[in-house]
Amino acid sequence: MLRIAVDAMGGDAGAPAVVEGVARLSCRADNIHTLLVGHRDVLHSLLGQYRHDPSRIDVVHAPDFLPMGADPHEVLERRPGASIRVATDLVAAGEAEALVSAGPTGGTVLAATARIGRLPGIRRAALAAVYPTEKTHGPRGDPFALILDVGATLGATADDLVGFAVMGSAYARIISGNPSPKVALLSNGAEANKGTPAIVAAHARLREHPFIDFSGNIEGIDIVRGTADVVVCDGFLGNVVLKMLEGVAEVLSGLMREAFDERLLWRVGLSLVGHDIRQIKAMTDWKQYGGAPLLGLERVVIKAHGRSNPRAFANAVRVAARAVEGGLTEQIRLGLIESARTEPQLRPS
Amino acid sequence: MLRIAVDAMGGDAGAPAVVEGVARLSCRADNIHTLLVGHRDVLHSLLGQYRHDPSRIDVVHAPDFLPMGADPHEVLERRPGASIRVATDLVAAGEAEALVSAGPTGGTVLAATARIGRLPGIRRAALAAVYPTEKTHGPRGDPFALILDVGATLGATADDLVGFAVMGSAYARIISGNPSPKVALLSNGAEANKGTPAIVAAHARLREHPFIDFSGNIEGIDIVRGTADVVVCDGFLGNVVLKMLEGVAEVLSGLMREAFDERLLWRVGLSLVGHDIRQIKAMTDWKQYGGAPLLGLERVVIKAHGRSNPRAFANAVRVAARAVEGGLTEQIRLGLIESARTEPQLRPS
Known part of the structure; x- marks a missing residue:
């Protein structure tokens, strides 16, 4: 049984979407036990409204929560009873193997970093995001590529x-x-000498890394094409890229909606080419589909989108469980040891 | 009469597209005199094929040209007879008021910077690009916004x-x-303290700049929406952004083409909603529409896209003429003087 701590408070859609997602999941996933963290009265009342398997859910009381827009540092300094603090402490104490949070990103990152801790060799945790691409990825045909860091951490070395x-x-x-x-580095040219000094140095080291299938530098055009399965960049650049992709999705949705609303014949046409439209729709709605992993900590942490619906929230818990089962933290730890080993050989003498 | 020097050699489509564009323009624009620079035999032979007004075109011989893919430094060091060298020298000597080049970007930037020179206060010239946005810009409803620098110059201060x-x-x-x-700064958040130290410092100075309608920081999503008329960023970031926009255009074109080729009913539907489709098509073909200005030099320089068609090339020459008529260089010079004046007042004491 995998034990996943879920911060149920503080998402934009509030606790109801989280509780409904966890309730649904409890009826289906027999390998997941959820520790639902938040105000006990709120959570018990909500649980009463949804069909669920009570043997797979525990409510853990937290008297307080960090509201959206609050200074994230409050979570460490002045709010020991905040749900995200209680949830991270459960993980830190080994009572849960992973954390899923729909609360504010800043508070989640701060609490998880401070209470769960970073893996050796990691200076800062990274937030990764999936996004839809033209090409699919891997043998299962995953339509999403991964990009990190998108955590708005400036100045990656x-x-x-x-x-x-x-x-x-x-x-x-x-x-x-x-x-x-x-894996590819995002730069302003494919050549090994293109990009900032940090990118050029990382390129040289990744080329020799035994754990990584490094395909070199990619450019902006390749982000959309989906040439790489994993796109690596500084958090500042990742933030701009991810928000541009959201902007493209927004404009496309607007165009599609307009076409649907206003023009009968196009509507008929569109219904006949449902497959293509569903593809575009999946591309524009992708944020529903999962959580963003916060990577580099001693335990699995998934940040679900604040506006997630119940299904997306259940999916984020599933992803956390799969990451624990697959040994994500151990895989990263081994890869980092390998990074440290390759470095000195490559340093110019 | 405005005298525009045009490097006719070295574009991907070669001299024919350039000469055809200039020939067409000569029959229509009575205020533009073109100095067509390239091998005289090639140019005279091509001019013979297109209707043109010979009183508005002079051929200036250049025995050599910088091929695509060659080291751009060759243009300064080993190719004094290259067409881009001859064309920039005409501008530097005052025989032409602006330069239009369809040759390689690197060679154009190097030759123009070395021979024409930078404006006082400019450390490096910047390449700007237009791109289509959801909103239109200005009273004429221009569908394009401007982004700079996209010249892949790293580390903007x-x-x-x-x-x-x-x-x-x-x-x-x-x-x-x-x-x-x-005008907006591209950053990872709207707040004045978001971004790299250079962005934060520029934000403070732009807020006080009397020549600039500064609307603060924008994020990636606003690039696509078209919130700002002019987007300012480091050349590395601008390169990634511009190439992402090209990638989006490519994927959209692909989807549209597939729909057109394969499905009759959608085709019928599409022809009835021609307006929307033309809008998408304009968005995906925008690179045809103009040149990219190289800004910060003592004269107007427009880099036309290497794959421009004759119409786009004629348009680039028109844009150069309009920039000269509008006093672009003088406007920039005055704005830069104002920048230098505001700086000391804003420096923290």
């Missing part, structure tokens, strides 16, 4: 970038079932 | 970013006829 590559590769192996994900 | 803002704003005023273009 070569060490950080190599760490991101190790972590993203391990995650894609386990979650996408892709035995050898192609 | 706050000074560089302020200079890009001044140059982009002046270009948008003159070319889009937008009297007060909204």
Whole structure:
């Protein structure tokens, strides 16, 4: 039985979507036991509304929660009873093997880093995101590629970038079932000497890394094509890229909606080419489909999107369970040891 | 009469597209005199094939040209007879007021910077690009926004970013006829403290700049929406952003083409909603529509896309003429003086 701590408070859709997702999951996934963290009165009342298997859910009381928009540092300094603190402490104490949070990103990152701790060799945890691409990925035909860091951490060093590559590769192996994900550095040219000094140095080290199928630098155009399974970049760049992809999805959805609403004949046409439209729709709605892993910590942490619906939330818990089962943390730890070993040989003398 | 030097050699489509564009333009634009630079035999032979007004075109002989893929430094060191060298020298000597080049970007930038020279206060010239957005820009409803630098120059300082803002704003005023273009810094959050130290410092200075309608930081999502008329960023980031937009255009074209080729009913539907499709097509074909200005030099320089068709090439020459008429260089010079003046007041004491 895998024990997953879930911070049920603080998402944009509030506790109801989280509880409904966990309730549904409890009726289906017999290998997952959820520790649902939040105010006990709220959670018990919500659980009463949804069919669930009570033997697979425990409610853990947290008297407080970090609201959206609050200073994330409050979670460490002034809110010991906040649900995200209680949930991370359950994981830190070994009472749960993974954390899933729909609360604010800043608070989740701070609490998880401070209470669960970073893996040796990791200076900063990285937030990864999946996004839809034209090509599929791995033997199962996963329509999503992974990009990290998107955590808005500025100024990644070569060490950080190599760490991101190790972590993203391990995650894609386990979650996408892709035995050898192609990892690429995002730069302004394919040549090994293109990019910032950190990118150039990371390129040289990744080329020699025994754990990583490194396909070199890619450019902006390749992000959309989906040439790589795992795209590695600085958190600043990742943030801009991810938000651009959201903007493209927004504009496409708008165009499709307009076409649907206003023009009968196009509507008829569209219904006949349902497959293509579903593909575009999947591309524009992808944020529903999963959580963003926070990588580089001693335990599995998944940040679910604040506006997730119940199904997406249940999916984020499943992903956390799969990451634990697949040994994500151990895979990353081994990859990082390998990174540290290869470094000195490659340093110019 | 505006005299525009045109490097006719070295584009991907070769001299024919350039000469055809210039020939067509000569029959229509009575205020433009083109100095067509390249091998005289090639150019005279091509001119013989197209209707043109010989009183508005001079052929200037250049025995050599810089081929695509050659080391751009050759243009300065070993190829004094290269067409781009001869064309820039005409501009430097005052025999032409602007340069239009369809040759390799690197060679154009090097030759123009070395022979024409930078404006006072400009450390490096910036390459700007237009791209299509959801919203239109300015009173004429221009469908394109401007982004700079996209020249793959790494490590922009706050000074560089302020200079890009001044140059982009002046270009948008003159070319889009937008009297007060909204200028924004691309960052990982809207708040003034978001981004790299260079972005944060540039933000503080732009807020006080009397020549610039500064609307603060924008995020990736706003690039696609078209919130700003001029987007300012480091050349590395601009390169990734522009190539992502090209990737999106490529994927959209692919989807549209597939729909057109394979499915009759959708085809019928599409022909009835021609307007929307033309809009998508314009968005995916936008690279045809103009040139990319190289800003920050003592004269107007437009880099036309290497794969431009004759119409796009004629358009690039028109844009160069409009920039000269509008006093682009003088506008930038005045804006830069203002930047230098505001700086000391804003420096923390």
